[in-house]
Amino acid sequence: MSTLPDYQLVTSQLTKIYPTAKGPAVIVKDFELKIRKGEFVSLIGHSGCGKSTVLSMVAGLNDVTSGGIFLGGKELDGPGPDRGIVFQSPSLLPWMSALDNVLLGVNQVFYTASREERRQIAEYYLNVVGLGSSLNKKPGELSQGMRQRVGIARAFALSPKMLLLDEPFGMLDSLTRFELQQVLLDLWSKDQKTALMVTHDVDEALFLSDRIVCMTNGPEAEVGEILEVEFPRPRNREAVMEHPDYYRLREHLITFLEERAHIRTPKPDPEAPRDDPPALEEEQNISAVRQGMIGGIDQASAMLNHIN
Amino acid sequence: MSIETFNKLIKFLKTIRMGWVVPFILLAKGENPSAQIRAIFSGVCIPIFAILAFLYLWNTSSSLIVTKFGTVPGPRQVLSAWGSLRNESRLEEIKEADHVRRLREKRVDYSDKYSETLKDLPGGAPDFGDPAENAKALAAAALVFGEVNELLDVSNKISISRDGQSARETAESFEFEPSKAFASVVIDRLLPMEIAFRKADETFRMSTDYDVLKSDSKEIAARKKAARHAESKRLAAEKAALLIRRQEITTLATRQALARIDSVPSGTMRVLDSIDAASVSLRPKLDAWFTAIEEAEAAGTKYRNKTKVKMLNKSFADNPYPGKETYVQQIGTSLKTVFAGFLIASLIAIPLGVVCGLNKNINNAFNPLIQIFKPVSPLAWLPIVMIVVGALYTPDDPMFELSFINSAITVALCSLWPTLVNTAVGVASTDKDFLNVAKVLKLNWFKKIFKVVLPAALPLVFTGLRLSLGVGWMVLIAAEMLAQNPGLGKFVWDMFQNGSSETLSMIMVAVFTIGIIGFALDTVMLSLQQFVSFGENEAI
Ligand SMILES: Nc1ncnc2c1ncn2[C@@H]1O[C@H](COP(=O)(O)OP(=O)(O)O)[C@@H](O)[C@H]1O
Ligand SMILES: [Mg+2]
Numbered sequence: 001m002s003t004l005p006d007y008q009l010v011t012s013q014l015t016k017i018y019p020t021a022k023g024p025a026v027i028v029k030d031f032e033l034k035i036r037k038g039e040f041v042s043l044i045g046h047s048g049c050g051k052s053t054v055l056s057m058v059a060g061l062n063d064v065t066s067g068g069i070f071l072g073g074k075e076l077d078g079p080g081p082d083r084g085i086v087f088q089s090p091s092l093l094p095w096m097s098a099l100d101n102v103l104l105g106v107n108q109v110f111y112t113a114s115r116e117e118r119r120q121i122a123e124y125y126l127n128v129v130g131l132g133s134s135l136n137k138k139p140g141e142l143s144q145g146m147r148q149r150v151g152i153a154r155a156f157a158l159s160p161k162m163l164l165l166d167e168p169f170g171m172l173d174s175l176t177r178f179e180l181q182q183v184l185l186d187l188w189s190k191d192q193k194t195a196l197m198v199t200h201d202v203d204e205a206l207f208l209s210d211r212i213v214c215m216t217n218g219p220e221a222e223v224g225e226i227l228e229v230e231f232p233r234p235r236n237r238e239a240v241m242e243h244p245d246y247y248r249l250r251e252h253l254i255t256f257l258e259e260r261a262h263i264r265t266p267k268p269d270p271e272a273p274r275d276d277p278p279a280l281e282e283e284q285n286i287s288a289v290r291q292g293m294i295g296g297i298d299q300a301s302a303m304l305n306h307i308n
Numbered sequence: 309m310s311i312e313t314f315n316k317l318i319k320f321l322k323t324i325r326m327g328w329v330v331p332f333i334l335l336a337k338g339e340n341p342s343a344q345i346r347a348i349f350s351g352v353c354i355p356i357f358a359i360l361a362f363l364y365l366w367n368t369s370s371s372l373i374v375t376k377f378g379t380v381p382g383p384r385q386v387l388s389a390w391g392s393l394r395n396e397s398r399l400e401e402i403k404e405a406d407h408v409r410r411l412r413e414k415r416v417d418y419s420d421k422y423s424e425t426l427k428d429l430p431g432g433a434p435d436f437g438d439p440a441e442n443a444k445a446l447a448a449a450a451l452v453f454g455e456v457n458e459l460l461d462v463s464n465k466i467s468i469s470r471d472g473q474s475a476r477e478t479a480e481s482f483e484f485e486p487s488k489a490f491a492s493v494v495i496d497r498l499l500p501m502e503i504a505f506r507k508a509d510e511t512f513r514m515s516t517d518y519d520v521l522k523s524d525s526k527e528i529a530a531r532k533k534a535a536r537h538a539e540s541k542r543l544a545a546e547k548a549a550l551l552i553r554r555q556e557i558t559t560l561a562t563r564q565a566l567a568r569i570d571s572v573p574s575g576t577m578r579v580l581d582s583i584d585a586a587s588v589s590l591r592p593k594l595d596a597w598f599t600a601i602e603e604a605e606a607a608g609t610k611y612r613n614k615t616k617v618k619m620l621n622k623s624f625a626d627n628p629y630p631g632k633e634t635y636v637q638q639i640g641t642s643l644k645t646v647f648a649g650f651l652i653a654s655l656i657a658i659p660l661g662v663v664c665g666l667n668k669n670i671n672n673a674f675n676p677l678i679q680i681f682k683p684v685s686p687l688a689w690l691p692i693v694m695i696v697v698g699a700l701y702t703p704d705d706p707m708f709e710l711s712f713i714n715s716a717i718t719v720a721l722c723s724l725w726p727t728l729v730n731t732a733v734g735v736a737s738t739d740k741d742f743l744n745v746a747k748v749l750k751l752n753w754f755k756k757i758f759k760v761v762l763p764a765a766l767p768l769v770f771t772g773l774r775l776s777l778g779v780g781w782m783v784l785i786a787a788e789m790l791a792q793n794p795g796l797g798k799f800v801w802d803m804f805q806n807g808s809s810e811t812l813s814m815i816m817v818a819v820f821t822i823g824i825i826g827f828a829l830d831t832v833m834l835s836l837q838q839f840v841s842f843g844e845n846e847a848i
Binding site: 059060061078080083093094095096104105108136139140 | 746748759760766
């Protein structure tokens with residue numbers, strides 16, 4: 001497989017099948033995605049459609065059933081520190097201080113650097129995410145938001161080829177979420193990292209991404225539609241929300257999630273091992289998503305007022 | 309104190325099972341008094357009430373049962389037995405001091421007698437200081453121990469007296485003032501009880517009133533029997549009270565004696581200490597000298613004072629007090645044994661547990677063995693251990709007693725399992741997120757184990773260690789009993805063997821000692837366990 005040199009990540013006919021009691025469940029089928037170097041791509045879709053599955057396959061923590069994943073032109077084989085990962089829960093080692101958690105990775109990647117240099121790298125990233133005064137605190141002494149900051153610092157400190165984020169702000173309150181989105185955006189633009197982020201927050205996706213990849217519902221989920229987000233960078237939240245395209249894009253995404261996510265672009269396989277969820281449940285899901293988003297906007301404008 | 313440190317202190321108190329103190333502290337700070345009073349009631353008053361209720365029930369029910377050793381001891385008798393064990397160790401302390409004193413006297417005496425010989429000592433004659441000063445100090449010490457030894461004998465001599473008159477005569481014959489003063493205490497407080505008991509006991513044994521005769525009717529026989537039973541119970545209670553009083557008197561005597569020994573003026577003490585120091589420094593020199601003489605003799609040169617040097621060498625040799633083990637020393641032995649066993653168990657169980665937790669196949673291989681050996685009692689292990697260790701452990705100059713090793717290994721065999729099982733479970737159930745971190749960072753095997761898996765399993769490992777120590781302590785007593793390791797187990801066995809009226813109280817003292825020490829060990833392990841655990845119970 002030949003890839004164009006400026007594609008950092010390429011997935012080709014990526015498929016994941018879990019063997020279950022009811023027979024093989026095809027979660028993701030023929031998932032095709034190309035991400036350019038330095039690009040920020042969000043993966044959006046209904047809960048359970050297979051976003052995390054795709055991301056964990058890219059991370060190397062989940063085996064690929066068929067198809068291939070190419071990072072910087074080379075096919076991936078297992079996990080490695082060339083991909084910085086931030087999950088919904090930061091999975092810090094609770095017996096180590098924030099600094100030691102970051103150092104654990106830095107020591108692995110920069111093993112040729114001196115002890116002092118490695119410490120400086122770790123301290124630098126912790127400072128950037130705003131934890132300069134909590135270097136020696138254990139995760140148990142930090143708030144959720146601070147722990148996630150450590151997680152972000154740890155991912156960036158590895159100096160990875162690519163960042164993989166799976167709903168990194170999903171468990172945070174909206175105020176902290178906004179702060180951390182900014183932290184992430186600053187770090188990302190400073191380090192020019194290629195990033196793939198899973199989210200189901202439409203506003204978050206719009207604020208951060210260059211492109212938004214909408215996934216169809218599972219089973220046999222695949223890329224439904226790709227949305228270019230061309231707000232100028234560097235971005236700030238206020239300018240993005242006031243951009244004339246903002247509500248059009250937002251409406252488009254919501255419409256996709258509400259109406260088109262369950263329509264497969266190619267013909268649906270009548271032999272699919274799993275039934276679509278019952279209509280009622282799906283409607284509930286959608287309205288829940290919608291309410292969440294509306295709530296999000298309200299909170300966002302409340303916060304903007306607060307800042308102004 | 310900042311709020312943060314205050315909260316930490318409270319958390320710390322709770323981890324070391326001192327949570328009941330917290331409401332008192334908060335009450336002193338005036339924080340929500342009614343809630344604190346309620347907390348004190350439920351956390352302090354109720355447990356104290358339960359203990360009091362237990363003591364009351366014990367006290368009232370124990371005297372109902374009469375055994376061949378007297379009544380079953382109540383709380384007061386057990387406390388008194390604890391007091392007599394304390395007396396025993398005080399007596400040993402006094403005897404050891406007297407032993408040291410006599411040794412010192414003998415050494416000074418020898419260094420005088422053989423001062424001519426000592427002039428030939430390589431490196432010159434030793435310096436024992438001013439002989440007149442020494443003599444004065446030694447005499448003072450001898451006087452003190454004269455007083456002490458007489459004092460300790462007072463209650464024995466007085467309590468055999470027939471009546472107050474002869475007791476006072478005996479008291480007059482004492483040489484030292486303290487003994488005379490103490491004699492009057494004994495006459496007042498102990499003698500009447502002794503005489504009364506002796507009389508009652510004799511009357512009971514001599515009296516025919518209780519003897520059932522052939523001619524007695526059924527009714528009379530039953531009455532006599534009942535009367536006999538009642539009288540023997542009354543006597544048993546009287547004897548119990550007498551034993552308590554005897555112990556109190558002995559406590560007074562041993563305390564007074566120790567105070568007298570401590571009251572030696574510091575000037576005299578300094579002289580005595582310098583004699584001891586000189587003796588200690590002389591010991592290796594004399595030893596080397598005698599060896600040199602023997603070697604020279606073998607080579608053909610004779611030294612005419614060889615016998616004198618030999619005598620000197622012998623009198624200055626290390627001569628520790630050969631006293632018997634006191635109860636406190638037996639507790640020490642038990643603790644040492646259980647820790648040795650626990651250490652052996654941990655050294656085997658933790659690495660094995662880690663290996664089992666890491667590899668399912670190894671775990672499957674060990675599992676049947678673990679399940680089979682886990683429930684085996686120490687009583688079954690011990691004979692095997694004794695035979696095997698007896699065959700393998702035969703050094704010329706054993707560093708450890710055989711009985712100690714037998715007990716420790718038996719403890720290890722029984723307490724191994726909780727740590728092994730918990731470590732394996734802890735390692736096997738390491739959070740997947742943590743393992744993913746290790747995978748993503750490509751940590752090597754060694755780093756993965758020591759930086760991720762072991763720390764993650766540590767709380768469970770400590771849970772296992774805590775259970776193991778509990779099992780070990782419980783098993784130890786049985787092991788010591790059979791192996792005759794000189795600890796608490798042997799104490800219980802010895803008490804049981806040479807049954808006396810104090811047997812049951814002594815064994816009950818051992819029961820409480822074992823319980824309280826077990827509780828203390830568990831508390832220490834619990835605190836350690838909390839210290840290494842993370843998450844909800846954050847380490848302090
Ligand atoms: N080990 C597994 N075995 C079977 N099915 C699984 C397994 N892991 C995940 N799935 C299924 O795969 C689907 C996609 O999951 P996931 O990728 O976590 O969704 P999301 O888009 O919410 O991140 C879900 O329906 C889930 O039930
Ligand atoms: Mg997910």
